[in-house]
Amino acid sequence: MDRNSRLGILLIAPLLLLMLVGFVLPIGATAFKAFANPEVSAALPRTTVALDRWTGEGMPDEAVFAAFVEDLQSPQDNRTFGALIRRMNFEQSGMRSRLSGARRAAPDLEAPYSVSLIELDPAWGTPDIWQLLRTHSNPYTATYMLRSMDLRIEPAGNIVAVDPNMAVFRELFVRTFVISIWVTVFAVLLGYPTAWYLSTLSGRAESFALLCVLVPFWISILVRSTAWFIILQREGPINAALLFAGLIDTPQAIIFTRSAVYIAMVHVLLPFLILPLLSVMKRIRPEYVRAAASLGARPWQQFLLVYLPMTMPGVAAGALMVLMLSVGFYITPVLVGGLQDQMVSYYIAYFTNTSINLGMAAALSLLLLLLTGLLVAVASRFMPGLSTGPRG
Amino acid sequence: MRAIRIFAVLVLVFLVSPIVVIFPLxxxxxxxxxxxTPGWSLRWYEDFFYSSRWLEATKNSFIVGTITMVLATALGTFAALGLNMAQFRGKKLVLAILSLPMVVPVIVAASSMYVAFSAMGLTNSLTGLIIAHTIVAAPYVVITVLASVQTLDMTLVRAALSLGATPAQAFREVVLPLILPGVIAGAVFAFATSFDELVIAIFLTGPDQFTLPRQMFAGLREMLSPTIAAAAVIMITLSLVLLVITESARVYATRLNKPNRQQDAR
Known part of the structure; x- marks a missing residue:
């Protein structure tokens, strides 16, 4: 390797290192967490060993019960046990009280434990609960990924759909996609004519019109979403104007609806469609359309057969960018949408910050990442030089 | 055609109106x-500038934004120069890794960084936020500087060297002035990225480290006070200043390149 290359690598190294440690590694850890299942084996190490020897048929023997009670009796920090409780309750509601009850009673239980534990709580006399513990003493699990698709594994090992009242994630992904696709469609419908109009302007008019696109582009997503939040609220200017005009009698609920999400998201993402499309339209020489006209094409033929196909790369670039960005949107739906309008991002934040279920957060993150990766792969086939990206 | 023009003008109005409306509010x-409005006053700006929470948040935003800008610009410029100089296998992979933060959804990055940074004790601290913002902002610097380095005429560097300049002198006197517009554009973009960033701030900061966007977000969810509109106008004004700086840098860059092109034409 020549001297230039060595110096070059030395210059790249600091940023590459930072990126690997601060970005690639955390995201890799997230991908790992989507499958990690350390809770049972950490809180119940002896039970894990004992359950491993059990065939899984019928009831486990006294050895398993003894190991379990010994694990409960042995002093361990509350965090490990708390993690176990949360983990098991996520798998099967009711496990929280069952496990805490057993732990509280454990110091007073007497052998044989297969009798005294069942006397305490008959649930310990069913094979299901032991199969559940056995399944999750495995350090890896598909639970989170399955749950992200509204599926679960039964203790016996077959994959089934979750109860309809707990099935939220398939609908969530469908909703995320529906919102993103509609936002993209609206952006194309509004953006195409606008980009065309911009491409016909020159001089002052062009600069001014371009400024109308660039200014919102530079203002943060939060500030623009805030503006819509203020404008669309019940006492806000839109309702005031509609009341004043006599179009409505009482203020309408616009904020916290799907319409508000569409309005604000299209507004935020429209420049991402107009700008690449405009750069394509600017390069199209008017001679082509004129040639078509002189050869007798009607206006709609000139557009449909000549102009539109030449602008398609710009439409594809812009639309894929808008689609890619809207799939991961968080701030705008949170501010102007209702609970029924939240997208995947909302649940990633919810599972990370509120319900502290990092496994679910990781699984949803991984799915969102794969989805975005797919879109990027499609995008880079359409335009090899794709490099602009999201802000905020 | 006329209908399309009217439609396009309406779309442009749609684009600017929410920003315009917020000023009188x-x-x-x-x-x-x-x-x-029932009348005009500066009371909400007064509210902003007399509130320790808003002022603290503004200060934090400027601290984080400035340090992020310096770090991201330095690291990004070095990396872009390195990428331009070096020929090695896996260069494409390195470039892909360096541009990852631009394609990974912010929420995934924020959630992952939160888990990793809290293991390192970097949550609830400005340091953690600065590191995260530097990671997110540096790719933009790499892209803008790389673009201006690639248009750099290497014969100029060779000429400087053959006329007796040391490599350091050649860099300072020839390379730097020519790539400066790219570096400035990258720096401004890095500052703007950090100054506007909210999602990562939600995950990495506590109330003591609130930045301006974070404080605005908190305010929106508590109670909608007109102070938020004042804060929004302040942020819009800053964005416009940054836009003017980048546009000036772009104009400077085109002027810089013009004499060369004219000579080529001759």
Missing amino acids: SFSSGEVLTLP
């Missing part, structure tokens, strides 16, 4: 954010 004398 922030100068309202009323408690409710609506139009027409």
Whole structure:
């Protein structure tokens, strides 16, 4: 390797290192967490060993019960046990009280434990609960990924759909996609004519019109979403104007609806469609359309057969960018949408910050990442030089 | 054709109107954010500049934004120069890794960084936020600087060297002035990225490290006070200043390149 290359690598190294440690590694850890299942084996190490020897048929023997009670009796920090409780309750509601009850009673239980534990709580006399513990003493699990698709594994090992009242994630992904696709469609419908109009302007008019696109582009997503939040609220200017005009009698609920999400998201993402499309339209020489006209094409033929196909790369670039960005949107739906309008991002934040279920957060993150990766792969086939990206 | 023009003008109005509407609202004398305003006053700006929470948040934003800008610009410029100089296998992979933060959804990055940074004790601290913002902002610097380095005429560097300049002198006197517009554009973009960033701030900061966007977000979810409109106008003004700086840098860059092109034409 020549001297230039060595110096070059030395210059790249600091940023590459930072990126690997601060970005690639955390995201890799997230991908790992989507499958990690350390809770049972950490809180119940002896039970894990004992359950491993059990065939899984019928009831486990006294050895398993003894190991379990010994694990409960042995002093361990509350965090490990708390993690176990949360983990098991996520798998099967009711496990929280069952496990805490057993732990509280454990110091007073007497052998044989297969009798005294069942006397305490008959649930310990069913094979299901032991199969559940056995399944999750495995350090890896598909639970989170399955749950992200509204599926679960039964203790016996077959994959089934979750109860309809707990099935939220398939609908969530469908909703995320529906919102993103509609936002993209609206952006194309509004953006195409606008980009065309911009491409016909020159001089002052062009600069001014371009400024109308660039200014919102530079203002943060939060500030623009805030503006819509203020404008669309019940006492806000839109309702005031509609009341004043006599179009409505009482203020309408616009904020916290799907319409508000569409309005604000299209507004935020429209420049991402107009700008690449405009750069394509600017390069199209008017001679082509004129040639078509002189050869007798009607206006709609000139557009449909000549102009539109030449602008398609710009439409594809812009639309894929808008689609890619809207799939991961968080701030705008949170501010102007209702609970029924939240997208995947909302649940990633919810599972990370509120319900502290990092496994679910990781699984949803991984799915969102794969989805975005797919879109990027499609995008880079359409335009090899794709490099602009999201802000905020 | 006329209908399309009218439609396009309406879309442009749609694009700017929410930004325009927020200005009069922030100068309202009323408690409710609506139009027409009952009267004009500066009370919400007063509220902003007398509130320790808003001032603290503004200060934090400037601290984080400035340090992020310096770090991201330095690291990004070095990396872009390195990428331009070096020929090695896996260069494409390195470039892909360096541009990852631009394609990974912010929420995934924020959630992952939160888990990793809290293991390292970097949550609830400005340091953690600065590191995260530097990671997110540096790729933009790499892209902008790389673009201006690639248009750099290497014969100029060779000429400087053959006329007796040391490599350091050649870099300082020839390379740097020519790539400066790219570096400035990258720096401004890095600052703007950090100054506007909210999602990562939600995950990495506590109330003591609130930045301006974070404080705005908190305010929106508590109670909608017109102070938020004033804060929004302040942020819009800053964005416009940054836009003017980048546009000036772009104009400077085109002027810089013009004499060369004219000579080529001759």
